[in-house]
Amino acid sequence: MFARIVWLVLRKDFTVEVRSLEIAYTMLFFAVSCVLIFAFALVQEGRAPEGGAAGILWIAIAFAGTLALGRTFERERQSETLRALLLAPAARPAIYVGKLLGIVALLIGAEMILVPLVALLFQAPLLARPGWLAIILVLGTLGFAAVGTLFAAMLVRARSRDVLLPVLLYPITVPVIIAGVRATAALLQPEVDASIIGFWIALLACFDVVFVTLALWTFEPLMTD
Amino acid sequence: MLAMLATLLRPTSGTIRYGTMDPRHHGASLRASIGVLGHDLFLYPELTARENLEFFAGLYSVPDARAAATEALAQAGLAERAGDPVSTFSRGMRQRLALERALIHRPTLLLLDEPFTGLDDAAGSALLARLRALRDSGAIIVLATHDLDLAGDLLDRAIFLRDGRMVDSADRPEGLRALYRKVMSGHSDVGAGPNLDVGAGFSRPGDR
Amino acid sequence: MQKWFTPAAVVCGLMLAVAPLLIAQAPYESTMGLVQKIFYVHLPSAWVFLLSAIVCGVASIRYLSGGNPRHDRTAWAAAELVVLFGAITLITGPLWARKAWGVWWLWDVRLTSSLMGWMVAIAYMLLRKYGGPGSDKLGAGLALFGMANVPFIYISVNYWRTIHPTTNVVPTLPTSFGLPLWFSAVTFLLMFVLLLRLRVGLEEQRARLDALYLVTDE
Numbered sequence: 001m002f003a004r005i006v007w008l009v010l011r012k013d014f015t016v017e018v019r020s021l022e023i024a025y026t027m028l029f030f031a032v033s034c035v036l037i038f039a040f041a042l043v044q045e046g047r048a049p050e051g052g053a054a055g056i057l058w059i060a061i062a063f064a065g066t067l068a069l070g071r072t073f074e075r076e077r078q079s080e081t082l083r084a085l086l087l088a089p090a091a092r093p094a095i096y097v098g099k100l101l102g103i104v105a106l107l108i109g110a111e112m113i114l115v116p117l118v119a120l121l122f123q124a125p126l127l128a129r130p131g132w133l134a135i136i137l138v139l140g141t142l143g144f145a146a147v148g149t150l151f152a153a154m155l156v157r158a159r160s161r162d163v164l165l166p167v168l169l170y171p172i173t174v175p176v177i178i179a180g181v182r183a184t185a186a187l188l189q190p191e192v193d194a195s196i197i198g199f200w201i202a203l204l205a206c207f208d209v210v211f212v213t214l215a216l217w218t219f220e221p222l223m224t225d
Numbered sequence: 226m227l228a229m230l231a232t233l234l235r236p237t238s239g240t241i242r243y244g245t246m247d248p249r250h251h252g253a254s255l256r257a258s259i260g261v262l263g264h265d266l267f268l269y270p271e272l273t274a275r276e277n278l279e280f281f282a283g284l285y286s287v288p289d290a291r292a293a294a295t296e297a298l299a300q301a302g303l304a305e306r307a308g309d310p311v312s313t314f315s316r317g318m319r320q321r322l323a324l325e326r327a328l329i330h331r332p333t334l335l336l337l338d339e340p341f342t343g344l345d346d347a348a349g350s351a352l353l354a355r356l357r358a359l360r361d362s363g364a365i366i367v368l369a370t371h372d373l374d375l376a377g378d379l380l381d382r383a384i385f386l387r388d389g390r391m392v393d394s395a396d397r398p399e400g401l402r403a404l405y406r407k408v409m410s411g412h413s414d415v416g417a418g419p420n421l422d423v424g425a426g427f428s429r430p431g432d433r
Numbered sequence: 434m435q436k437w438f439t440p441a442a443v444v445c446g447l448m449l450a451v452a453p454l455l456i457a458q459a460p461y462e463s464t465m466g467l468v469q470k471i472f473y474v475h476l477p478s479a480w481v482f483l484l485s486a487i488v489c490g491v492a493s494i495r496y497l498s499g500g501n502p503r504h505d506r507t508a509w510a511a512a513e514l515v516v517l518f519g520a521i522t523l524i525t526g527p528l529w530a531r532k533a534w535g536v537w538w539l540w541d542v543r544l545t546s547s548l549m550g551w552m553v554a555i556a557y558m559l560l561r562k563y564g565g566p567g568s569d570k571l572g573a574g575l576a577l578f579g580m581a582n583v584p585f586i587y588i589s590v591n592y593w594r595t596i597h598p599t600t601n602v603v604p605t606l607p608t609s610f611g612l613p614l615w616f617s618a619v620t621f622l623l624m625f626v627l628l629l630r631l632r633v634g635l636e637e638q639r640a641r642l643d644a645l646y647l648v649t650d651e
Contacts (some may be wrong), residue, residue: 004283008280008283008284012269012272012276012280015272015276016269016270016271016272016406019271019272019310020271078270079265079266079267079268079270080264080265080266080267081267081268081269083263083265083267083367084261084263084267085282085284087256087259087261087267088256088281088284088285089253089254089255089256089257089284090253090284090285091253091284109268120366
C-alpha cells in the first residue's frame with residue numbers, strides 16, 4: 001500500500017518530467033556551468049588545481065539539487081496539486097518518499113554527467129573506483145535530498161520561498177556535504193585507506209537514517225496547517 | 226472553511242463532526258470519502274486527461290483505475306481527448322475534467338469552491354444538473370460561491386459567512402439575493418466556533 | 434511579569450558584578466597566562482548556546498504535536514538566544530585560540546559543527562521574519578533538524594583527533610579554577626532564563642495586542 005503510493009507518485013513525477021525535460025536540462029546546464037566557473041576561477045598557469053575535485057563536485061551537486069528542488073515544487077504549486085496530493089487518503093509519508101526518490105533519481109542522473117566532467121577538468125581519478133564512488137554519491141545525495149524535499153515541500157506556500165530554501169537547507173546539510181567531500185577526497189588519494197572511507201561512509205549512512213526518519217515524522221504535521 | 230472541512234486545517238475553536246467520526250483520528254479514511262473541486266482545479270497540465278484521472282484514481286485506491294477513468298471521461302464528454310495533455314484544454318473542458326477527478330472515488334462529501342466561474346450558461350446548467358443528481362443519490366455537497374442566482378431548489382441549507390464567521394443560515398432558502406441583503410445590513414451574530422455537524426453520510430466501517 | 438523575575442534579575446546583576454572579581458583572582462594557568470581567563474566566559478556561553486538549542490528543539494516538538502502558541506513563542510525566543518550565546522562563544526573562542534593555538538580558526542569538527550548550528554539559528558530567524566504566514570510551523574521543523582546537531586557538537590571532540598580540548602577536562606579541574614567557572618556558569622544560566630522569560634513575555638504581549646486589534650476591527 002505504502003509502496004504502491006510511492007511508485008504512483010514516482011511514476012507520475014517521471015512522466016511529467018519526461019514530457020518537458022525542463023528541470024533536467026536546466027539543472028544539468030547549471031551544474032556544468034558551476035563546475036566550469038570554479039575551474040576557471042581556480043586556474044593557475046593554465047591548469048586547474050588538482051586538489052579541488054571532490055569539493056567542487058559536491059558543491060555542484062548541492063547547487064544543482066537546490067535548483068531542482070525549487071523547480072519541482074514550484075510545479076506542484078502552480079496547479080495546487082500538492083494540495084490535491086494531501087487531500088488524498090494516501091499516507092503522507094508515502095507521498096514524501098515518492099517525491100524524495102524522484103529527486104534522488106534526477107540528481108543521480110546529473111551526477112553521471114558531472115563526475116566525468118570534474119574528473120576531466122581537474123585530472124582527478126574519480127572513475128578509478130566506481131563502486132565506492134557510487135556508494136558515496138548515493139548516500140550523500142539521499143541525505144541532501146531527504147532534508148531538501150522536506151524543506152521545499154514545507155516552503156511551497158511560504159513567502160520568499162526561493163531564497164529561503166538555500167538559507168534553510170545549507171546549514172543543515174553541511175555535515176552531509178562535508179562527509180561526502182571527505183569520502184570522495186579519500187577515494188582520490190594514490191593509496192586508498194579503506195578504513196577512512198569506511199568511516200565517512202558509515203557517517204553518511206548515519207545522517208541518512210537520522211534525516212529520513214526525522215523527515216518522515218515531521219512531514220505530516222508540517223503539511224497540515 | 227472548505228479547507229477545514231477537507232481536514233487540511235485544524236479549527237481554532239469549535240468542532241467538526243463527520244457522522245460519528247472525528248477528523249483528528251480518522252483523517253485518512255475521511256479523506257477517502259471527500260472530493261474537492263478547488264479554484265485551481267488540481268490537474269497536472271503536462272499529463273493527459275486519462276493519466277490525470279488514473280493517477281488520482283490510484284491515489285484514492287479506486288479498484289479498477291482504468292475503467293473508472295474511462296467512465297469518468299465519458300461522463301465529462303472528453304472521451305476523444307483522453308490522450309491529450311490537459312494544457313491543451315479550454316477552461317470549460319478542464320473544469321469538467323476536474324469535476325470528474327473530484328468524483329472518481331465516489332465521495333460522500335463533495336466540496337466545491339466557486340465551481341461556476343468561467344462557465345457559460347450551458348455548462349453552468351449542466352453542472353447544476355449533475356449536482357442535483359449527485360445530491361439525490363445521497364452525496365452531501367458543500368458549495369462555496371458568490372453567485373446568488375442559483376436555483377432555490379438546489380439548496381437544502383444556506384450559510385452566510387462574513388469576515389470568516391458564520392452570520393446566518395437558512396433552511397430551504399428562497400430568493401438568496403434578498404436574504405443576502407438582509408444579512409449584510411444587519412448585525413453580525415458572532416458566536417465562538419459553531420459546531421458543524423456534517424450529517425449522517427459518514428459512519429465507521431462496520432456500523433449500520 | 435511573574436513574581437520571581439525581579440529578584441532573579443537583581444541576583445543576576447549582582448552575580449555579573451561579582452564574577453569578574455572571582456575570575457580575576459583565579460590562579461593563572463601555567464601555559465597560557467591571562468588569556469586563559471576568557472575560558473570562564475567561553476565555556477558557560479557555549480553551554481548556554483547548546484542548552485538554548487535544546488530548548489528550542491523541545492519547544493518545537495511540543496508545538497508541532499500540540500499547536501499551543503506558547504511553545505512557538507518559547508522556540509522563537511530560544512532561537513534568538515542561540516544566536517546571542519552562539520555569537521559570544523564564537524567570538525570568545527577564537528580570541529582564546531589565537532593565543533593558545535596560534536590560529537584564529539580551525540576547521541575541526543567541533544568548531545565547524547558549532548558554526549553550522551549557529552547558522553541554523555540565524556536561518557530560523559530569517560525564516561520567521563521573512564517567511565510570511567505558516568513560518569511558525571516551518572521554523573519548528575527546522576529547529577528539529579538543528580537540534581539533532583547538538584549532541585553531535587558536544588561529543589564530537591571525544592571521537593575525532595582535534596586540537597580542541599575534550600569534554601573530560603572540566604570535571605578534573607582543581608577547585609581554584611572550578612569555583613569561578615561554576616559561578617560563571619550559574620550566572621550565564623540565570624541570564625539565559627531571564628532573557629528567555631523576557632522575550633517570551635514580549636511575544637505574549639504582542640499576541641495579546643494582535644488579538645485586541647482583531648476585536649476592534651469588527
